[in-house]
Structure formats: structure tokens, C-alpha cells
Amino acid sequence: MKHLREDVKQIAVEFNEDAIHDLRTDFKKIRALLRWLGAKKNVYKPFDRIYDRAGLLRDIQVVNRFVDVVDSKYPEAFTVWLLHLEIHAMENWYGVNHKKVFKKMGGKLDKIKPVIHTRAFFSTRVKKIKNIIYSYPISDENMHSVRKMSKDMQYLLLWMDKEAEPNEPSRLFHLKLLKQIARQIGDYNDRCILLQFLTAYKYCQTEQAAILEIEPIIENQILENELEKDRLITSLRVTWLLL
Numbered sequence: 001m002k003h004l005r006e007d008v009k010q011i012a013v014e015f016n017e018d019a020i021h022d023l024r025t026d027f028k029k030i031r032a033l034l035r036w037l038g039a040k041k042n043v044y045k046p047f048d049r050i051y052d053r054a055g056l057l058r059d060i061q062v063v064n065r066f067v068d069v070v071d072s073k074y075p076e077a078f079t080v081w082l083l084h085l086e087i088h089a090m091e092n093w094y095g096v097n098h099k100k101v102f103k104k105m106g107g108k109l110d111k112i113k114p115v116i117h118t119r120a121f122f123s124t125r126v127k128k129i130k131n132i133i134y135s136y137p138i139s140d141e142n143m144h145s146v147r148k149m150s151k152d153m154q155y156l157l158l159w160m161d162k163e164a165e166p167n168e169p170s171r172l173f174h175l176k177l178l179k180q181i182a183r184q185i186g187d188y189n190d191r192c193i194l195l196q197f198l199t200a201y202k203y204c205q206t207e208q209a210a211i212l213e214i215e216p217i218i219e220n221q222i223l224e225n226e227l228e229k230d231r232l233i234t235s236l237r238v239t240w241l242l243l
Contacts, residue, residue, distance in 0.1 A: 001102065001105075001106065001109075002046070002103070003022075003026045004026050004027060004030070005102060007022050007023035007026055007232050008023065008050065008098050009020060010095075011023060011057075011093065012025075013040060013053065015019070015057060015090055015093075015236050017058075017061050020054050020057050020061070021058070023050075023051075023054050023192050024051065024054055024058065026045075026153060027047060027051055028151055028202055029155045029158075029159070031044050031152075032151065032152040032153075032155040032156050032159075033155070033156065033159060034112070035111060035152060036116065036121050036156050036240065037114040037115070037116060037117070038114060038115030038116065038117070038153075038189065039114075042108065043105070043108045043109060043112060044105065044108075045106040046101050046104040046108070047101060047105050050079070050096055050098060050101055051062075051097045052091050053089070053092055053096065054093075055107060056089045056092075057089050058092070059193050059197070060086045060197075062190045062193050062194070063082060063193060063194050063197045064086075065190075066190075066194050067079055070243075072146065073217060074217065075187070075210070075213050075214060075217075077210060078198070078214065080099070081201050082197070082203065112127060117165050118155070119151075122153060122156075123155075125149040125150075125152060125153055126153075128145070129146050129149055129150065129240070130240065132145065133146065133233065133236045133237055133240055134237065137234060138229075140189075140192055141184055142190065143189070143229075144185070144189060146181070146185060146236070147181070147182050147185040147186060147189065148177045149207075150181045150182045150185075151178075151182050154178040154179060154182060156176060157174065157175050157178070157240055158175065160215055164205065175204065177239055177242055180239060181208060181236060181239055181240075184232055184235060184236065185232065185236075187228075188228055188229060189231050191221070191224065191225050191228055191229075192225060194221060195218070195221045195222065195225060198214060198217060198218050198221060199218060201214060202214050202215065202218060
């Protein structure tokens with residue numbers, strides 16, 4: 001909780017990518033540990049109000065990374081639209097009483113009665129991931145679920161490393177593969193976020209010229225995402241054989 005409080009303060013000062021990334025990562029680590037402890041979702045749900053606002057800021061920053069390149073293919077009007085969206089997201093950040101959120105979450109944490117089933121924690125996620133990556137077709141939502149479950153296992157293994165042999169080969173190997181899975185899906189998810197913002201921009205336009213300008217870019221992004229998804233699924237299935 002201490003790290004989360006510091007992250008929230010840092011975001012309010014700078015709104016930079018590192019601060020937002022740190023907050024989201026620190027929360028995911030806490031959430032993974034709470035899930036392992038058998039805590040119900042309502043224990044960490046109060047933090048969703050902060051996490052979701054940080055998520056929107058992060059999504060806008062992701063899209064800006066695609067846009068802020070030399071010879072950008074994106075219309076200047078899209079860049080301006082993003083800027084207005086980012087300003088609104090920053091203003092919205094202050095619409096949450098952060099102290100109240102931490103107080104409410106802290107009260108729920110104090111009442112947790114741990115029910116630990118380590119084997120079930122891992123086996124359930126392994127089974128769900130396997131079912132998803134060998135199914136067809138795989139929805140983007142299910143792909144994101146694979147990433148979340150991989151992150152849960154990754155963070156718990158990192159935490160357990162403090163109590164076990166620090167350089168145990170098998171543990172390090174599994175950690176490496178879980179990080180690889182999460183990173184690959186994360187890269188694909190960034191492309192999906194870009195497509196979502198391009199589509200949202202299109203439906204905000206009233207001028208036909210602006211719509212016609214963005215439509216080919218959206219169509220191209222859809223094709224790129226489909227190709228990337230095919231490559232990702234193949235890679236995930238190969239990686240999964242090693243776990």
C-alpha cells in the first residue's frame with residue numbers, strides 16, 4: 001500500500017509514463033497476492049476508481065507513441081483530439097478522493113482471512129490459459145485474460161522467490177517464459193488500443209472529409225492487427241509447450 005500511495009502522489013505531480021506504469025504494476029502485484037490469499041474481488045475493488053483512471057492515461061500515452069513518429073501517417077486533427085482527451089483524463093484524475101479509496105481498501109485488507117491453495121492458484125490458471133490458446137478463434141478479450149493470468153503467476157513467483165532459493169533454474173525459466181507471454185500479448189494489446197482510439201475518433205467526426213481521411217488508416221490497422229494476432233497465437237503455442 002505504501003508504494004501505491006507514493007505512485008498516486010507522483011502521478012499527480014507529473015502524469016508521466018513511468019509513474020503511471022509503476023502504479024499499475026504495483027497494484028497488479030498486490031492483486032495477484034490477494035488472489036493467492038483467496039481474497040474476494042471486493043477487497044481490492046475500491047482501487048478500481050484510481051486504476052481505471054490511470055489506465056485511460058496509459059492508453060492515451062500508448063497511442064501517442066504510435067503517433068509521435070517522424071512522417072506520421074495519422075492526421076494532425078487526430079493528434080489534437082488525443083491532446084484534448086489527455087487533458088480531460090488528467091482533470092478526471094482529480095475527481096477521485098484518493099485518501100478515501102485507500103482508507104476503504106485498507107479496512108477491507110484488515111478483515112482478510114487467508115485461504116491459501118498455491119497448487120490450485122497455478123493449476124487453475126495454467127488450465128484456463130491452455131484452453132484459450134488452443135481454441136479457435138481467440139477473442140481479444142480472452143487474449144487479455146491470458147495476459148492477466150500470466151502476470152498473476154509471474155508476480156506470485158517473484159514474491160515466492162524471496163522465500164525460496166533465489167536462483168533456482170526451473171523457477172527462473174518459468175518466470176522468463178511468463179514474462180515473454182505477457183510482453184507479447186501486451187504489444188498486441190497496444191495495437192488494439194490504437195485501433196479503438198482511431199475508431200472512436202472516426203465516430204466523433206461530423207465532417208465527411210475527416211471520416212474519409214481516417215477510414216483507410218483504420219482498415220490498414222485492422223489488417224495489421226489480424227496478421228500480428230496470427231503470429232502471436234503461433235508464438236504462444238510454441239512457448240506454452242516449454243512451460
